[in-house]
Structures are given as C-alpha cells and as structure tokens.
Amino acid sequence: MSVASSARTARTPVVAADFASLKGGLTKLLPELRARAYRLASDPTIADDIVQDTIERALRFSAQYEYGTNLRAWVYQILFSVFITRCRRSRRERNALFTLASDPVAWTTPERFAPPEASVSLSPTTQGKLEALPEAFRTVLKLIDLGELTYREAATELGVPIGTVMSRLHRGRKMLASQLAEAA
Secondary structure (H helix, E strand, C coil): HHHHHHHHCCCCCCCCHHHHHHHHHHHHHHHHHHHHHHHHHCHHHHHHHHHHHHHHHHHHHHHHCCCCEEHHHHHHHHHHHHHHHHHHHHHHHHHHHHHHCCCCCHCCCCCCCCCCCCCCCCCCHHHHHHHHHHHHHHHHHHHHHHCCCCCCHHHHCCCCCCHHHHHHHHHHHHHHHHHHHHHC
C-alpha cells in the first residue's frame, strides 16, 4: 500500500453531533482545507481566502448540515463550490475588463433590442386590444415597445417623470397581457 493511500484510509471520519462539535470539527479540518484549497488555487493568498469563505459559509449554513454525517465531505463540497464561484467571478471580471479596454464607455451604453422589421406589424386582435387601452398607457406602450424610445426619451416627449413612464408601461403591459389572455 502506498503512503498516499494509507493516509487516505487512516483518516478518521469527522462527524458532528451538535453545533459545538461542528465548530470543533471545522477547526480540526482547517489544515486539510488549506491544503485542498492550495491545490485548487495554486496561490496561498487565494487559498486562504477560499478557506475563510468556506468556514464562514459552513457556520452560516450549519442548519443545513445533517448531524451525524460526514462533516469532511460536507465541508469539502462547500470549499469546492466557493472555488468554482470564485473562478466564474474572475472570468466575468476578466471579460468585463476586456470589454472596457476595447470600449471604455461600453458600460454606459444600454443594449438595445433589434428594431422590428418594417414588414412586421401587430395582428388585428393585438392592435384592437392595444387601442382599447386607456390613452396614457397606450401612448407609453407605443413609444417604448413599438417606437423603441428609452424611458427618458418617452418621459421628455410626454412631459412626465421617468417613474411615471415606468409605472404606466408596467401597468399597460399587464392590462394588454390580461386582455390578450381573455381573447385566447
């Protein structure tokens, strides 16, 4: 038997019966957690952060631990989850920095929906239901959803606050959806 396999089989199971023994078990597992985190991250600073986040989550979500089961497996799963979350966050940050490096004002430009094709029009049923809405809601729906104006542009055109435009748009969409559902 090799040294590594004998070390694996020689580990005594860590089982917690209550919150106090859970904290004690976490303390006992700390060196193993640091070693595992270092193997995953290859950086001692990041590994320490991962272990700290793991311990914090284990304590915060201790109610989810099933007392009497393998604490080591539960905490290792949390550690791996923390590691994966950090990797994904790091990838998103790198992508955002790449985007900002190529276009420094990219974050200020809202993504717009593609304009509708000129040949696309509303069905007669939808057009009739839209026309049946009260004027304030119908106008906002036409400006924003069909005319593709921003909230600010619609507010300026109507001479009302942006919050009013947002409220009318939400309520108008709900009214139109309920009328279309009744017609179906």
